[in-house]
Amino acid sequence: MGRSPRPCDKPVVTDTPSPPRPPRRPRYAGTHPRRFGEKYKELQGDPDAVARAIERGQTPAGQHRSIMLDEIVAFLAPEPGATLLDCTLGYGGHTEALARRVDPGGRVIALDLDRTEMARTLARLDGLPVKGHATNFAGAAKVLELEGVSGVHGLLADLGVSSMQLDRPERGFSLKQNGPLDMRMDQTRGTPAADWLRERNPAALADVLLTLGEEPDAERVALAIAQAFRSPSPPRTTRDLVRVVLRAKGLDPKTKQSSAFQAHPAARTFQAIRMAVNRETDNLDALLRVLPALLRPGGRVALLTFHSGEEKRVRAALEKGLAAGVWATANLTGARATSDEIAQNPRARSARLFTAQRAAE
Ligand SMILES: C[S@@+](CC[C@H](N)C(=O)[O-])C[C@H]1O[C@@H](n2cnc3c(N)ncnc32)[C@H](O)[C@@H]1O
Numbered sequence: 001m002g003r004s005p006r007p008c009d010k011p012v013v014t015d016t017p018s019p020p021r022p023p024r025r026p027r028y029a030g031t032h033p034r035r036f037g038e039k040y041k042e043l044q045g046d047p048d049a050v051a052r053a054i055e056r057g058q059t060p061a062g063q064h065r066s067i068m069l070d071e072i073v074a075f076l077a078p079e080p081g082a083t084l085l086d087c088t089l090g091y092g093g094h095t096e097a098l099a100r101r102v103d104p105g106g107r108v109i110a111l112d113l114d115r116t117e118m119a120r121t122l123a124r125l126d127g128l129p130v131k132g133h134a135t136n137f138a139g140a141a142k143v144l145e146l147e148g149v150s151g152v153h154g155l156l157a158d159l160g161v162s163s164m165q166l167d168r169p170e171r172g173f174s175l176k177q178n179g180p181l182d183m184r185m186d187q188t189r190g191t192p193a194a195d196w197l198r199e200r201n202p203a204a205l206a207d208v209l210l211t212l213g214e215e216p217d218a219e220r221v222a223l224a225i226a227q228a229f230r231s232p233s234p235p236r237t238t239r240d241l242v243r244v245v246l247r248a249k250g251l252d253p254k255t256k257q258s259s260a261f262q263a264h265p266a267a268r269t270f271q272a273i274r275m276a277v278n279r280e281t282d283n284l285d286a287l288l289r290v291l292p293a294l295l296r297p298g299g300r301v302a303l304l305t306f307h308s309g310e311e312k313r314v315r316a317a318l319e320k321g322l323a324a325g326v327w328a329t330a331n332l333t334g335a336r337a338t339s340d341e342i343a344q345n346p347r348a349r350s351a352r353l354f355t356a357q358r359a360a361e
Helices: 049-056 069-074 092-104 114-122 138-146 163-167 193-198 202-213 217-229 237-247 267-277 279-296 307-323 339-342 348-349
Strands: 081-086 107-111 130-133 151-156 295-305 327-335 352-358
Touching: 049 092, 069 092, 069 151, 069 295, 069 352, 081 092, 081 138, 092 107, 092 151, 107 138, 114 130, 114 163, 138 151, 151 279, 151 307, 193 217, 193 267, 202 217, 202 267, 217 237, 237 267, 267 279, 279 295, 279 307, 307 327, 307 352, 339 348
Parallel strands: 081 107, 081 151, 107 130, 151 295
Antiparallel strands: 295 352, 327 352
């Protein structure tokens, strides 16, 4: 047995320092943690927790699983040296797969409205030929001009919101985690959901809930929201808004409303408000207008939609271009994800993949 150290002993210096300890994960606060970041160990970078979430068929919190990845890569068929445009970088799963295939000599120009997530994603993709622009895809033509590109070989737009945005309560997209009523993808501009709602009258709001969310109780829910925003204590958080919607539908906010496989009764309302706050249909229309001009002759486009409003717009634009001879071929039906993918990732259930190839000149 060695002697115990005396106060005057100097630390022993050896030539082979012991390896640094991995950083300790902050202590988990029991089975009912108060903070979202403690509830999901994946958010703290625990690799075992990430693997377990994937095994359970869940998307690890703070990540996003790319939908129909193989189908999209197969259709865009990127080759080394090609220039591609990913209009919706998100977690970067599609961009990464595409960037690996255009290397060497090619690149992926990637856009996203969300500067916060974009910075994280670009750091993860460091070393790959990816050029990020924190901007709206409605202005994609301007980005290509800045990059000195007259047309890309392939373009992807994977519409809607990412799992990371939904997972971070402070962004205000989540039905399940409490957060401020914000919902802006670009938090540096635009109107947060709370202000947007305050400015709406019941009729205008009902119209939005019906057209963007296909909410069957649109009028009732819109009236309740408009009244709540005119009350002395208006809704300030996502939880407040969920309560207003549930009461309008005659549901008790204290009862557990949904399982992972059932849509939450406030989901359609949240979707409609998010789409309106971010002007999602205007942005999609703007992209569809310039789509053929963003591609070089023979260039390919893949558009991933998640609800009937997006499907209708995409189908109509492709149909019109097909009739005008702009597209050589177009899939107007919208391919579905395989049952295996849907079992692994429930978000894939509503996905429809529309594709088209620009006519050669
Ligand atoms: C479904 S996610 C994309 C996921 C991505 N394909 C992946 O593999 O991780 C959609 C992304 O598009 C972004 N987005 C939505 N509308 C946009 C727009 N008009 N311009 C640019 N980005 C937009 C969102 O911020 C979000 O990050």
